Amino acid sequence: MLTVTLQSFLDKVEWGKPFDWDGVTFIPLMAxxxxxxxxxxxxxxxxxxxxxxxxxxxxxxxRELEVEVKSDEPVLALQGTILQGGKQDRTLNxxxxxxxxxxxxxxxxxxxxxxxxxxxxxxxxxxxxxxxxVAHAPLRHFLCLTAHTTYRLTGEIRADQQQVWDEVRRASRxxxxxxxxxxxxxxxxxxxxxxEEVLERMKEAGFPLPNQVGLISVVAGEVWGLDLLPNPTVxxxxxxxxxxxxxxxxxxxxxxxxxxxxxxxxxxVFWLALKENMGEVKKSPVGLGEHWLxxxxxxxxxxxxxxxxxxxxxxxxx
Numbered sequence: 531m532l533t534v535t536l537q538s539f540l541d542k543v544e545w546g547k548p549f550d551w552d553g554v555t556f557i558p559l560m561a562x563x564x565x566x567x568x569x570x571x572x573x574x575x576x577x578x579x580x581x582x583x584x585x586x587x588x589x590x591x592x593r594e595l596e597v598e599v600k601s602d603e604p605v606l607a608l609q610g611t612i613l614q615g616g617k618q619d620r621t622l623n624x625x626x627x628x629x630x631x632x633x634x635x636x637x638x639x640x641x642x643x644x645x646x647x648x649x650x651x652x653x654x655x656x657x658x659x660x661x662x663x664v665a666h667a668p669l670r671h672f673l674c675l676t677a678h679t680t681y682r683l684t685g686e687i688r689a690d691q692q693q694v695w696d697e698v699r700r701a702s703r704x705x706x707x708x709x710x711x712x713x714x715x716x717x718x719x720x721x722x723x724x725x726e727e728v729l730e731r732m733k734e735a736g737f738p739l740p741n742q743v744g745l746i747s748v749v750a751g752e753v754w755g756l757d758l759l760p761n762p763t764v765x766x767x768x769x770x771x772x773x774x775x776x777x778x779x780x781x782x783x784x785x786x787x788x789x790x791x792x793x794x795x796x797x798x799v800f801w802l803a804l805k806e807n808m809g810e811v812k813k814s815p816v817g818l819g820e821h822w823l824x825x826x827x828x829x830x831x832x833x834x835x836x837x838x839x840x841x842x843x844x845x846x847x848x
Contacts, residue, residue, distance in 0.1 A: 536822060536832060537805050539565055539839045543758070545746075546739055548794060551728050554780050555793035556773065558737070559744035559758060566760035566838030570627065572767055573607040574661040581605075582628075584659040590617045592640050593688060598633045604818055607636065608768065609831075609843055610670040610775065612715060615649070615659035618642040619713055621669070621694075623677040623687045625833045625841040627818040634816050637687040639673065639694045641665070644711035663718055664771040667747070667754040667779030669697050671845060674829050682823065685815055701782040718778055725777040729770055738762070738769045744842075745769065746800070747776035748793035753800040754779060756830070758842040800846055803828055 542565065546558035576582040581601040587594045595613065599605050605628040613620045620638035628634055665673070676690035698714045709716040743765050744758035757772045759765045809822045809832070819835030830844030 534834070534837045536807065536809060536842075539758070539832075539842070540801075540805050543743070546742065548790065549732055549735055549737070550790045550793075551731070551777075553750065553789070553793070554776065555748040555790055555797070556732070556776075557746040557748070557794070557797055558739050558742050559746065559756075560739065560741045561743045561761075562741060564761035565743065565758070566835075566840060568604075568760065568835065568838050568840070570604045570606050570840075571601055572764065573605055573611060573628075575767070576601060576605045577659060577661055584613065584616070586616050587635060590646065592618075592691065593638060594635045595620060595638050596633055597628055597636050599628050599630050602630050604628055604630050606764075606840055608664065608841060609673065610665040611661050612641065612663040612665055612718075613638065613659050613661055614663075614715055617647055618645045618711075619715055621665045621673065621714075623673050623689050624681075624821065624831060625843065626814065626816050627833060627835050627840055629817050636816055637677070637689075639689045639691055641669075641694065641698055642711050642713040642715070643695050643698070644709070645713070662771075663715065664768075664775040665714070666701060666718070666782060667749075667776050667845070668783060669694065669701070669714070669779075670755065670775065670843070671829070671847070672697055674831070674843070674845070675847065678823050678829070678831065681812065681821070682810065685812070687815065701778075704782045717782065718774075721778055721781050722774075724781060725774045728777055729773060732773065738766050742766075742769070745772055746797050747773075748797050749776065749780050749783075751792050751796045753797055753844075753846045756800070756804070756842065756844045758839065760838065760840055796846075800828070800844075804844055 583598040585596045609625040619642035623637040822832035832842040833840045
């Protein structure tokens with residue numbers, strides 16, 4: 531049972547100096563002390579170290595994958611992570627803390643509609659998986675908006691698959707990318723050079739900053755995403771993917787050009803609303819911990835375990 535509030539975590543967080551790029555504003559979030567001291571692995575590093583094995587469920591289920599955690603530590607899998615491999619690429623519907631030494635089925639959505647077979651060219655075997663990218667912001671929004679509805683009503687974390695496919699198609703069209711398998715990964719690869727230029731500029735400005743644990747991303751006067759992680763070590767491992775997620779979204783939606791001051795004002799309004807959001811707590815049906823589902827007018831969730839914050843993702847629906 532939770533004995534903490536969302537505000538108790540946010541009260542430990544301070545804002546850093548914003549970084550602006552072509553009307554997109556990134557506001558760093560800093561914390562003098564960790565929001566959690568829990569020891570865990572992140573999914574990409576666990577996959578690389580062969581401490582996690584991902585498999586198709588039976589002959590394959592679009593909405594589920596089986597994950598076997600072989601490590602003695604739990605594994606944190608972040609919402610929107612693109613899982614490339616198996617019979618088709620998927621993305622994770624919500625953040626999960628996967629229990630050690632267990633097999634668990636995780637809720638996912640398909641982001642590669644035109645493939646349903648194992649690739650034979652992988653150096654790690656036909657059924658291998660990688661987790662090198664995070665879905666672009668609008669796709670993460672669809673995952674939240676639809677999966678949280680079913681989560682509240684049925685306890686299952688299922689996104690609207692048709693909406694996910696529609697967003698993949700929109701992004702492909704706007705990026706002028708043709709993929710024979712309708713894979714969102716092809717869109718991201720086509721945009722990577724542009725996003726890496728921004729990342730280099732951010733690194734020159736000192737990112738990730740000392741004590742940084744998160745980021746608010748504002749595009750065209752709307753908060754596209756707030757990601758908050760438990761400590762600077764974890765943030766340093768994921769910050770580039772989070773930034774790219776929002777840049778991918780801005781590039782495919784072509785929503786830029788808003789003045790930086792308007793973006794910062796929107797972020798302040800959002801922050802105050804987030805602190806006041808009571809949300810709804812539900813025991814995670816997969817792995818460890820609880821999900822704190824935010825309530826209107828905001829959308830998003832916090833993953834909490836043993837009264838420690840592991841991941842907060844929030845945005846303004848628009």
